[in-house]
Amino acid sequence: MTSSSSPSQDTKRLAHDYPEGLRADALMEEDVAWSHEIDGERDGDQFDRSERAALRRVIGLSTELEDVTEVEYRQLRLERVVLVGVWTSGTVQDADNSLAELAALAETAGALVLDGVVQRRDKPDAATYIGSGKAEELRDIVLETGADTVICDGELSPGQLIHLEDVVKVKVIDRTALILDIFAQHAKSREGKAQVALAQMQYMLPRLRGWGQSLSRQMGGGKGGGLATRGPGETKIETDRRRIREKMAKMRREIAEMKTGREIKRQERRRNKVPSVAIAGYTNAGKSSLLNRLTGAGVLVENALFATLDPTVRRAETPGGRVYTLADTVGFVRHLPHHLVEAFRSTMEEVGDSDLILHVVDGSHPIPEEQLAAVREVIRDVGATDVPEIVVINKADAADPLVLQRLLRVEKRSIAVSARTGRGIDELLALIDNELPRPSVEIEALVPYTHGKLVARAHTEGEVISEEHTAEGTLLKVRVHEELAADLAPYVPASLA
Numbered sequence: 111m112t113s114s115s116s117p118s119q120d121t122k123r124l125a126h127d128y129p130e131g132l133r134a135d136a137l138m139e140e141d142v143a144w145s146h147e148i149d150g151e152r153d154g155d156q157f158d159r160s161e162r163a164a165l166r167r168v169i170g171l172s173t174e175l176e177d178v179t180e181v182e183y184r185q186l187r188l189e190r191v192v193l194v195g196v197w198t199s200g201t202v203q204d205a206d207n208s209l210a211e212l213a214a215l216a217e218t219a220g221a222l223v224l225d226g227v228v229q230r231r232d233k234p235d236a237a238t239y240i241g242s243g244k245a246e247e248l249r250d251i252v253l254e255t256g257a258d259t260v261i262c263d264g265e266l267s268p269g270q271l272i273h274l275e276d277v278v279k280v281k282v283i284d285r286t287a288l289i290l291d292i293f294a295q296h297a298k299s300r301e302g303k304a305q306v307a308l309a310q311m312q313y314m315l316p317r318l319r320g321w322g323q324s325l326s327r328q329m330g331g332g333k334g335g336g337l338a339t340r341g342p343g344e345t346k347i348e349t350d351r352r353r354i355r356e357k358m359a360k361m362r363r364e365i366a367e368m369k370t371g372r373e374i375k376r377q378e379r380r381r382n383k384v385p386s387v388a389i390a391g392y393t394n395a396g397k398s399s400l401l402n403r404l405t406g407a408g409v410l411v412e413n414a415l416f417a418t419l420d421p422t423v424r425r426a427e428t429p430g431g432r433v434y435t436l437a438d439t440v441g442f443v444r445h446l447p448h449h450l451v452e453a454f455r456s457t458m459e460e461v462g463d464s465d466l467i468l469h470v471v472d473g474s475h476p477i478p479e480e481q482l483a484a485v486r487e488v489i490r491d492v493g494a495t496d497v498p499e500i501v502v503i504n505k506a507d508a509a510d511p512l513v514l515q516r517l518l519r520v521e522k523r524s525i526a527v528s529a530r531t532g533r534g535i536d537e538l539l540a541l542i543d544n545e546l547p548r549p550s551v552e553i554e555a556l557v558p559y560t561h562g563k564l565v566a567r568a569h570t571e572g573e574v575i576s577e578e579h580t581a582e583g584t585l586l587k588v589r590v591h592e593e594l595a596a597d598l599a600p601y602v603p604a605s606l607a
């Protein structure tokens with residue numbers, strides 16, 4: 111029969127194939143070393159690394175939930191984890207990639223990945239996700255490695271989580287909970303925090319009993335407190351559910367209010383006719399690096415997933431001096447938990463509202479096409495399909511030239527760049543200039559020197575074709591939007607009007 115150290119044929123253990131591939135610290139060290147190495151030539155100031163490090167997990171604590179009603183303060187304490195995936199379709203390579211991504215997610219959350227297994231099945235087992243026999247094998251791996259948590263590569267039903275926990279006897283969490291946890295760690299703005307909290311509550315609501323059961327099991331069936339707050343005939347779970355629902359409603363209202371604030375700012379930009387460019391793309395593709403490279407903004411860059419959760423908007427200029435805004439956005443990931451898509455919908459709508467999308471993809475990834483497809487799915491989801499898109503194939507310095515060629519051939523409007531070395535950046539800037547909506551009215555005006563403001567506006571809001579300083583004032587030939595054309599109309603020389 112199968113012994114603990116040799117799982118049967120249809121289960122594949124990844125740790126043996128990638129002895130170093132699943133380790134987080136190696137990833138981070140490379141990043142730090144590099145940032146010291148190239149002074150002044152880096153893709154961004156990594157200023158809150160220490161702050162981020164302070165959020166890393168505490169050693170030796172297992173997942174705990176102190177009070178379900180305080181769900182937004184809940185933390186998954188992950189330390190030593192074993193990953194498990196069910197591989198239903200696609201190639202072995204696909205399955206490996208998926209688990210490698212889960213490993214990167216787990217490491218981003220602060221866990222140490224000890225082992226990873228994928229299981230070939232037609233579909234996940236309804237009761238235990240991997241099937242009871244495999245669950246026993248998984249139990250052996252957990253014992254052998256000393257893991258305290260198992261992370262499943264999918265979204266499990268509350269029942270599956272409980273049943274699998276019963277067999278493996280350590281905490282079991284799924285990919286959705288893991289991603290929610292990372293978002294919770296990384297959210298900084300009030301809006302971001304509220305969005306994550308809402309998504310967490312949504313996820314928790316149907317799972318309350320599961321968590322409650324395993325919690326009471328852990329505590330030896332203790333009754334817990336909170337009796338005083340309970341209404342007559344209401345069980346603890348019912349009270350908790352009711353309180354969570356109330357909190358969710360409050361959270362939704364708050365998010366709606368914050369959205370209004372952002373909406374006003376956006377309308378202001380639109381009124382000023384400032385074109386907007388959104389940088390979207392798969393997590394870790396180099397979106398923040400690109401923003402930093404294009405504008406010199408000091409946005410946090412980290413070799414971790416979901417480093418950016420709060421959209422940053424920066425001012426940028428075309429080579430001709432036309433002003434536009436450049437917005438960094440939340441990264442995407444395959445099978446983004448539905449709750450998160452919902453909670454971040456308003457943020458993602460910014461992408462749909464922009465004049466141009468820079469769709470950044472990691473060219474050094476083995477199959478960048480998968481990332482492109484996953485991102486486009488979300489873009490479709492938020493109804494942003496009619497915004498023009500430039501595919502920016504980043505990390506060209508580290509990419510396989512054949513992969514680059516393939517992508518450049520398939521994607522019509524695409525360009526290969528490296529935010530790290532600066533390769534292709536000038537071409538990208540020119541391309542952005544080309545794709546940005548152009549002001550529609552061409553006009554010639556003689557602006558008196560007393561109206562210098564109008565000349566300045568012509569430079570930032572329009573395109574100056576020629577400019578001449580005459581005795582009577584500045585003679586401008588410009589392309590501008592209609593409002594500015596109206597403001598300039600009084601100064602159009604009679605001979606031209």
Ligand SMILES: Nc1nc2c(ncn2[C@@H]2O[C@H](COP(=O)(O)OP(=O)(O)OP(=O)(O)O)[C@@H](O)[C@H]2O)c(=O)[nH]1
Nearest residue numbers: 394395396397398399412413416417418441529530
């Ligand atoms: N080799 C190489 N690495 C790059 C390049 N651009 C970015 N990186 C690295 O890729 C990692 C992720 O970069 P970020 O800019 O944080 O990526 P992001 O898309 O903003 O990621 P999230 O905000 O986490 O979704 C960092 O370690 C960067 O140093 C590049 O052109 N070449």
Ligand SMILES: [Mg+2]
Nearest residue numbers: 397398417418
């Ligand atoms: Mg980022």
